[in-house]
C-alpha cells in the first residue's frame with residue numbers, strides 16, 4: 185500500500201481515536217483474493233480522508249464459522265476476547281467488508297457485552313456519498329452489464345438490500361437483477377461454515393447453480409459484497425471457463441477502479 | 446318422539462366438540478414437553494404480525510396463483526364458522542334459518558348471497574388445487590417426501606371441502622325451490638344455487654326436496670364436525686396453529702442466533718484471572734446448566750419449535766428455495782419439521798400408553814433426522830423467509846448441530862480442523878495471528 189495503515193494501538197499511543205474501526209476479518213486478512221478487497225476499501229477511505237484504524241494482530245476471528253457449525257464454546261471464547269479488546273479501545277463504530285463479521289458483531293455481540301455501531305462497507309460508503317464526502321462517477325463501467333449477488337448475511341439476515349445497489353447505480357452501469365435476488369436471493373454455498381468443508385453429496389454444487397444463474401445474463405461483472413461469495417462465484421465462473429469474459433468483483437473494488445485508485 | 450332430531454343433534458355436537466377439545470389438549474400437552482422459551486416481549490408487534498401474516502395472509506401473495514386460491518378457501522373456512530352459528534341454533538331449537546329473524550329480511554338476503562358466492566369461490570379453489578397437486582406437477586407438491594399419508598391427507602381435505610360446499614349449495618337450492626312453491630317461508634337470496642342447480646331441482650317432488658334439504662343440512666353439520674376432528678391427524682392443523690405460530694414467531698434479525706448463557710458463564714470464569722479453578726461451584730449454580738447442549742430429541746427443542754412442527758402445512762415453499770435441496774442434497778427444511786412432528790407424536794403415544802414417557806431407544810437425531818441433512822445447511826435463511834406462517838426449521842437444524850458438536854464431537858473432520866484453527870490461531874485457517882496485518886505491506 186502506498187500509505188500507512190494505522191492500528192488502534194498506534195492511535196491510542198498518540199492519544200487519539202479514529203473516526204471508525206475497520207474490522208478486516210479473517211478472509212480479508214489472509215485470503216489472497218479477499219486481501220484485494222481490503223486494500224480497495226482502504227484506498228477509498230484514504231482518498232476521501234476518512235480516519236480509520238485496524239486492530240491488526242489484536243484482531244481475531246469473530247467466531248462466526250465456529251458458531252454456525254454449532255460450537256458455542258469456541259464462538260464465545262472468540263467473542264469475549266474480541267469484546268474485551270474493542271472495549272479497551274472504547275470503540276464506538278465498526279465498519280467491515282464481510283457480512284459474516286458484520287452480522288456477528290452487530291447481532292450476537294451485544295448480549296455478550298459488546299455494544300457498537302456496526303455497518304457493512306456498502307452502508308458506510310452509501311452514507312458518505314449522501315453526505316457528499318464520496319463522489320462516484322461511472323468511469324470504466326459506464327453502460328456495462330453488472331449483476332449483483334446478494335450475500336445472505338447482509339440481505340435476508342439483516343434486511344440490507346439497497347445500499348449495495350445504490351452504490352452500483354452510481355457507476356452508470358446496466359444493473360440486471362437475477363430472478364433470485366433480494367429476499368429470494370440464492371446462497372452462494374459458503375455460509376454456515378460450508379466454506380470450510382466439502383459439500384454433502386448432491387447433483388451439483390450450490391455455487392455452480394448460482395453462477396449459472398448469474399452467467400445467463402451474460403454480464404461483464406458479477407458484483408459481490410462478501411469475500412466468501414466472491415470466492416464461490418469466482419470458482420463458479422472458472423468452472424464454466426468464463427473467467428476471461430466475466431469478472432467477479434466486490435463493490436468496493438468496482439468503486440476503486442472507477443476512481444482509478 | 447318429535448324431539449329426537451334435536452337430541453341426536455345435541456349428542457353429536459357435544460361429542461364432536463368434546464373429541465376436538467381432547468385433541469387440542471393432547472397437542473398442548475405434547476408441546477409442553479419442550480423447553481420453555483420466553484417469547485412474550487413486544488406484544489403489540491406480535492399481535493400486529495399475527496394479524497398481518499396469519500389473518501391477512503401477507504406472505505401468501507408472493508405466489509399469486511396459490512395465494513389467491515388459498516384466500517378463497519380460507520375465506521370459505523370462515524364462512525363455515527359463521528354458518529355454524531345458525532346450524533347450531535337451528536339444530537338445538539328446531540328453528541329454520543334462525544339468523545333471518547335477527548338480521549332482518551334484506552340483510553339476511555345479502556348474507557346468504559355472500560355465502561353463496563364465497564362457496565363457489567371455495568369450490569373453484571379446491572378444484573384447481575386438486576388439479577395442481579395431482580396432475581399439474583408443481584415440484585414442491587409432488588416431491589417424494591410427500592408420498593403416502595401427506596399426499597392423501599392433502600387430497601382428503603380438498604375432497605371434504607368440496608363435498609361440504611356442494612352440500613351447502615344443495616341445501617340452499619332445495620330450500621329455494623320450496624320457497625318458490627310457497628312451502629317454506631321466504632328467507633335469503635341464493636344467486637348461485639338457484640342458477641346452477643335450480644333448473645335441475647325444479648323437477649323434483651316436494652317430498653324429495655324436503656328430504657334433500659334436511660339431508661344436506663345434516664351432511665353439512667356432520668361434515669364440519671368430522672373436518673374439525675380430522676384436523677388433528679392432518680397438516681391442516683395450520684388453520685388453527687398458524688395463529689399462535691405467527692404470534693410466537695422470532696422477531697429478531699434472522700442472522701441473530703441465540704447465545705447460550707450457560708456457556709458464557711463458563712468462559713467468563715475461564716478468562717477471569719482471579720477465579721479459583723478449584724473453587725466449589727456456588728450453591729444453585731448447577732441448576733442453571735442445562736443437562737445438554739443443543740438438541741438430540743424433541744425434549745431438547747423449545748416449545749415454539751414444537752408448535753412449529755404441528756403448524757407446518759407441508760407446502761414446501763421452504764424446501765423449494767433451499768439451496769441445499771435445489772442442488773440435490775438430502776436436506777429438506779419441510780421434512781425436518783415433518784419428522785419433528787412424527788417424533789413428537791410418537792412420544793405422545795408413548796405417554797398415552799404408559800402414563801409417562803418410557804425410553805423407547807429412539808431419538809429425533811439419527812432415528813429421524815440424519816447428520817447428512819444437518820450438515821448440508823448453509824444457514825442462509827431462505828426457508829424462514831419463504832414460510833408463509835413464519836416457521837423456523839433452521840433453528841431446529843442449528844440446535845441439532847450444536848448437539849452433534851458440543852455433546853458428541855461429531856462434526857465432519859474438516860470442520861473440526863476449522864474449529865481448532867479458530868481456537869488456536871484465531872482464524873479458521875492455519876495462519877499466525879501475528880501475520881494479520883501483512884496485507885498492509887504487500
Ligand code: SF4
Pocket residue numbers: 763766767768769770776777778821822823824825826827828829838839842
Ligand atoms: S437455512 Fe438451511 S434449511 Fe433453510 S433454506 Fe438455507 S440451507 Fe436450506
Ligand code: SF4
Pocket residue numbers: 756757758759760761762763764778779782831832833834835836837838
Ligand atoms: S415450514 Fe413453512 S414453508 Fe416449509 S412446508 Fe412448513 S409451512 Fe410450508
